[in-house]
Amino acid sequence: MTDLTAGGFDHFEISSIMSQVVAGKLFDITVTAKDSNGKTVKSYDGKAQIADLSGTVIPSITPNFHEGVFVGKLNITKSYASDKVTFKDVASGKTATSQAFNVVSDSIAQVVLTPEAITITPSANALFTAKGLDRFGNEIPSSSLTLEWSLSSSSFGSIATSGNKANFTASTIAPSGANVTLTVRIDGTTLQDTSKITIVPTVISLEHFTIDHISGTKTAGALFQITVRAVNVTEGAISSYSGPMRLTDTTGTLNMTVNSGFSNGVWTGNVNITKAASNVKITAKDVSNSAKTGSSNAFEVGGGTLIQIELAPSEVTINPTNKTNFTVKTFDKFGNEITSAGLTFQWSLSSPDYGSISTSGSNASFTASSTLIVATNVTLTVKLGSLEDTSKIMIKPKTPVLTLDHFVVDTIPISEKAGLPFHVSFKAVTSTGATVTTYSGPFDMNDTTSTLSIVTNGGFLNGVWTGTVKVTKPAIGVTITVKDGAVPTKVGISNSFEVKAGNIDRFDFTIDSGQKIAGAEFSVTVTAKDAHGNTIKEYNGTVSLSSNDGSSPAGNASKLLPSPYTYNSVDQGQHIFKVTLYNAKNGVTITASDGTKTSTSNSFDVVPSTIAKVAITPHAVSLRAGDKLTFKAKALDVYGNTISGASFSWSVSPTSPIAIGVIPSTSGPEVEFTAAIAILLPLTGSITATSGSVTDTASITVTL
Incomplete structure (x- = not known):
């Protein structure tokens, strides 16, 4: 039915909801569809989705509205302050929200005690909380609960209660591992819950170690006594501690010589450093927990008994008139240096002829003689009682400084090949020819062709350089020049030698310029080249030539002469071949091969020779009167190559008294012939094509 007074659906209007509803209890609600003027839209029969802030409203969707109104009951299971219900039209998405109301918990259905279980030490406290819950898990206000608390045994502790909380205090004399159960019950009901309390006595654990004060200076290697105590966090002794414990010191040399173990948490023993x-x-x-440590006070460890003296340096090399200083040090058996103050040392030389000494306590200064001209050794000795040590003094006259004057290049063989490495060595010398053994470069090396490069650099050894080089350009009278990198005027030049071309790498082609005509001879020069493009004048290989031109249509085979051909000294690495090709073709190449190396020339074209023949197709035909037929002509040279672009003229015979037929044009490579229609048949005749002075004729017969 259509509501003629109301407009279209605009919004919902929700009836007032009680200010407080109980979780899980149904409550009434009415929702009306309204138009924009607030009139009920009785024609509205849609559905609306239902939601609330707690997310627990049931149902979640209405049935179809009846005459624009939904009357029903809702159920919300979660307690919620200021909850609201929202209705959303399924079709349009338009919504409406109710006024705020409170959802309170239902009657109590369960009591929960937390924590469920706990472990504490004697005299410690633990706080427990009891909560009442309805059947939907909603918490019931503690003010409305009447609780009864009890312990399974009062021997292990006591409780003090306030509302829904209980504070348990463990007894100070509770045995290790004692268990007690705390119970809470809703007064007048059977609803209750329990918590398990385990009482474990406190274990006093190691916190760190203390070490009794260590006084005075200790002698290296001598035993001294120390005392170590295991203590807790309050510095109290842990009488139960028995180790194991490890002792170390900042020098890394402590030894524990006596270890009687801990007694009542105390260790006393002898150590040495x-x-x-x-x-x-x-x-x-x-040892079990490396974080548990303790350190002593700082103290000093002095050296032990003197048993060794050491003279430094133990060996030295000086020049005549030079001075060098020596020092003697004293040590105990552990290598600790002992002060030499107050000690008297005796110094002596193996020979006073080579120098003299001056001494002061543990120090001595030696001055070498100025008259020495040859290397000499002298021994310096120091004594302290029965202890002694020596130093070796080597006196060497100064070696003259050798200065580079020029280079000497070792002889190079008279002939080398371009691009192939060959050995080179040279030495740095003085003006008198003595080798400058200390010379190590830098240097520059070049040759008269300016193509030299170093292949391997062996470097300098005692002033002599060795390595390999290569020169890529052939020449006669080549020399190599070495220059000092710092002073370019200091040079060395090798003997002269010849550089010949390298090994065969390829063949290069020089082909006569101009058009290549079938049957016309032309020249091809084939040159032997190495990898650097040098002509190999000494080349003596046997070369065969071939072409991809093939035979002409008339069967004329290509001529490449002479082939094979063996190069000789007269050729100087290149030879001229005479070539005649008969097949007109584009992209023609010539290939040269000596069995090891093969090379191919650039491509070129071979064009036909002059016209030697005209050919008409078809060459003999029989036609009916009025028939049409196309005749084609082509020009050929003497080798059968087709000559493109040739011009032709055509004629028909006879033309009188009765013409055998007609052609519309007398020029071009083809014409259309029309056979005559005559009273007297058959007729015989011909058609002729002419190009220049060359002709061809085809016979024609015309019948009924």
Whole structure:
């Protein structure tokens, strides 16, 4: 039915909801479809989706509205303050929201005690909380709960309660691992919950070590006693601690010689340290837990008994008149240096002829004689009682400084090949020819062809350079020049030698310029080249020539002469071949090969020779009166090559008294012939094509 008074659907209007509803309990609601003027749209029969802020409203969609109105009941299971219900038209998405209302919890259905279980130490406290829940898990206000609390045993502790909370205090004398159960029950009901309490006595654990004060200076290697104590966080002794423990020191040389183990958390034993040092500290560390440590006060470890003297340097090389200083040091058996203050040393030389010494305590200064001209050795000795040490002094006259004057290049063989490495060596010398053994470059090397490059650089050894080089350009009288990189005027020049072309790499072609005509001879020069493009004048290989031109249509084979051909000294690496090709063709190439190397020329074209023949097709025909037929003509040279672009003239015979037929044109490579229609048949005649002075004739017979 259509509502004639109301307009179209515009919005929903929701009836007032009670200010408080109970979770899980149905409550009434009315929703009306309205137009924009607030009139009920009775024609509205759609559905609306239902939602609330708690997300638990049931149902989630209405049935179809009846005369624009939905009357029903809703159910919300989650307690929620200021909840609202929203209706959304399924078709248009238009919504409406109710006024705010509170959803309160239902009657109590369960009590929950937290925490469920806990472990504490004697005298410690633990707080427990009881919550009442309805059947949907909504919490019931604690103010409305009446709770009863109890312990399974009062021997292990006591509880103090306030509302829904209980504070448990463990007994100070509770045995290890004692368990007690705390129970809470809703008064007047059977609803209850429990928590398990486990009481574990406190374990006093190792916090660190302390080491009793270490006084005085300790002698390296000598035993001294220390005491280590295991303590807790309050510095109290841990009488139960028995180790194991490890001792170290800052010098890394501590030895534990007596270890009687811990007694009531205390260890006393003897140690020694073999390295002399200041600010030494000893550290105790628990083996099971390396984070548990303790360090002693800082103390000093002094050197032990003197058993060794050492003279430094032990060996030295000086020149005449030069001076060098020596120092003697004293050590104990652990290598610790001991002060030499107050000690008296005896110094002596193996020979006073080579120099003299001046001494002061543990120091001596030696001055070499100025008259020495040959290398000489002298021994310096120092003594302290029965202890002694020596130093070797080598006196060497100064070696004259050799200065580069020029280079000497070793002889190079008289002939080398271009591009192939060959050996070169040269040495740096003085003006008197002595080798400058200290010379190491830099240097420059070039040759008279300006194509030299170093292939391998062996470097300098005692002033002599060795390596390999290559020259890529053939020449006679080639020389190599070496120049000092710092002073280019200091040079060395090799003997002269010849550089010949390298090994065969390819053949190059020089073909006569101009048009290549079938049957006309032309010249091709074939030159032997190495990898650097040099002509190999010494080439003596046997070369065969071939072409991709093939035979002419008339069967004329190409001529490439002489082939094969063996090069000789007269050729100087190149030879002229005479070539005649008969087949007119584009992209013609010539190939040269000596069995190891093969090369092909650039391509060129061969054109036909002059016209030697005209050919008409068809050459003999029989036609009926009035028939039409196309005749074609082509021009050929003497070798059968077709000559493109030739011009032709045509004629028919007889033309009188009765013409055998007619052609519309007398020029071009083809014509259309029309056979005559005559009273007297058959007729015989011909058609002729002429190009220049060359003709061809085809016979024609015309019948009924």
